[in-house]
Amino acid sequence: MDALFAPLAGLVGASVDQVKLIFCLLVAFPLGSLYIRIPSSNPNARHLFSIAVALFFFIPVLDIPGAFVQLLADMLFTYTMARYNTSPSMPWVVFWVVMGHLTANHVIRAVYNLSYETIEVTGPQMVLVMKLTTFAWNVRDGREKPEDLDKWQLARRVVDYPSLTAFLGYALYFPGVLVGPYLDFSEYNDLVTDALFKGVQVAPGHRRLPSGRKRVAYRRLIKGLVCLGLFVVLGGTYNFSATLEPWFINMSFWQRLVLFQICGFFERCKYYAIWTLTEGASIVTGFGFTGFNEKGKSTWHGAANIRIRRVELAENFKVLLDNWNIKTNIWLKECVYKRVTPKGQKAGFKSGIITSATSAFWHxxxxxxxxTFLLGAFITPLGRLMRTNVRPLLLPAPGAPPSLAKRVYDVSGRLASQVLVNYAAAPFMLLTVSASVHCWNQVAWYGHVLVGGGLVFFYAGGARYCKRLQAKRGSAQAATGTTTPVQAYAVPAALEKVFPPHA
Known part of the structure; x- marks a missing residue:
């Protein structure tokens, strides 16, 4: 089918593979409307519909039948292993086999130096690894005593082993089969059987579907297309590879610094586009329903893998990460971080290292x-130190408006989050150490200076100094019965004219 997509690829200046991927994401919307019309009383028909659409994507459209065969092998291995291996180690066997297979394909991709524009097995396989390992743990949890499970494990455990058709329908759920979103088997089963909409009131003779589904889904479609348009029109020029070009190097430092942030935004636009489009297509099928808001309108947050506004306006690095690649964060927490922590013990440094290593190899x-991951491992504790040591000094008295110092702190946190995520993400897009070092050199290693300087400050006595200030403030509160005015830590009064404290 390449001949159908080649003219459009030439028109927009993208690769044929990219155009075919976007076609699959867009055609999932009308296919989702067909899917939801299949009666929930016939779940096998819904399973087979997902399987058929996935086959359509992989074979005639993307023309990667070999990739589909590899994915099918992982599915059949997991299904068989989880069913017949009842030992406690079963989920780890599944994990090592499917992760090992993914890593081998990552190595092949690196050996052949395939760009992100080339669609092959690793993209869909990354999503499938999350599904298969989660399924294995859900089955293991279904064999445990309920009192030994936490809330998430209890809600998602698999007690009745599914048929092969149901399992393949889950693994090949078509809106997310290529780039996500990932979902666990209980969520998929609730979608197929309409149990997700239990309690929704509808008129007699109508499908049990909350109103507003299409409105929300097609808003996601529009948002995704806007992000895609920004990436197509401007992302070709403004991306991290530009930092390696002579025209970028010949700019002044401040021009390079500003342009570097712009490049970071347009690099993110492609992720915003594909994740928002797949979220919208999932909502069309009914997945993602999370109840009703205070105005009685249906809400659809369950399929979200990205919250764009919260990423771009995050007040700190933790908030930014919590709203980026949300489904992967859930998988890492529930299927790695908590599972490597011995029962009855609190997760510690070792659990964090194993989880970070898993995330790195998965990517x-x-x-x-x-x-990128190494630098991120230092940014996160720096943010924690700021929130623990500096932020309490700037909090206003109960009921009082935020002081100028607190507003400056909040704005600084948002700015720092953006400049640090752009700096840390550059190697992720440039792929090699040499290109990354060259890029960081063009922006004077500002990320290393900020992070390294901050950590040195806190560990060299800054944390103790902040604690003393907090203790002094607490003593003043105890003596007067009030909260010490934060203005004592504010910026010079001359700036109050520019930033009125009660604005």
């Missing part, structure tokens, strides 16, 4: 990925 084997 790939390019050296740039590891530079």
């Amino acid at each position: 790939g084997v390019r050296s740039g990925y590891y530079l």
Whole structure:
């Protein structure tokens, strides 16, 4: 089918593979409307519909039948292993086999130096690894005593083993089969049987579907297309690869610094586009329903993998990460972080290291990925130190408006989050150590200066100094019965004219 997509690819300046991927994401919307019309009383028909659409995507459209065969092998292995292996180690066997297979394909991709524009097995396989490992743990939880499980495990455990058709329908759920969103089997089963909409009131003779589904889904479609348009029109020029070009190097430092932030935004636009489009297509099928808001309108947050506004306006790095690649964060927490922590013990440094290593290998084997994750491992504790030591000094008295210092702190947190995520993400897109070092050199290593300087400050006595200030403030509160005015820690009064404290 390449001949159908080649003219459009030439028109927009994208690869044929990219155009075919976007076609699959867009055609999932009308296919989702057909899917939801299949009666929930016939779940096998819904399973087979997902399987058929996935086959359509992989074979005639994307023309990667070999990739589909590899994915099918992982599915059949997991289904058989989870069914017949009743030992406690079963989920880890599944994990090592499917992760090992993914890593081998990542190595092949790196050896052949395939760009992100080339669609092959690793993209869909990354999503499938999350599904299969989660399914294995859900089955294991279904064999445990309920009192030994936490809330998430209890809600998602698999007690009645599914048929092969149901399992394949889950693994090949078509809106997310290529790039996500990932979902666990209980969520998929609730979708197929309409149990997700239990309690929704509808008129007699109508399908049990909350109103507003299409409105929300097609808003996601429009948002995704806007992000895609920004990436197509401007992302070709404003991306991290530009930092390697002579025209970028010949700019002044401040021009490079500003342009570097712009490049970071347009690099993110492609993720915003594909994740928002797949979220919308999932909502069309009914997935993602999370109840009703205070105005009685249906809400659909369950399929979200990205919250764009919260990423772009995050007040700190933790908030930014919590709203980026949401489904992967859930998988890492529930299927790695909590599982490597011995029962009855609190997760510690070892659990964090194992989880970070899993995330790195899951993403790939390019050296740039590891530079990103390594730097991120230092940014996170720096943010924690800021919130623990500095933020309490700037909090206003109960009922009082935020002081100028607190507003400056909040704005600084948002600015720092953006400049640091752009700096840390550059190697992830540039892929190699040499390109990453060259890029960081063009922006004077500002990320390392900010992070390294902050950590040195706190560990060299800054944390103790902040604690003393907090203790002094607490003593003043105890003596007067009030909260010490934050203005004592504010910026010079001359700036109050620019930033009125009660604005």
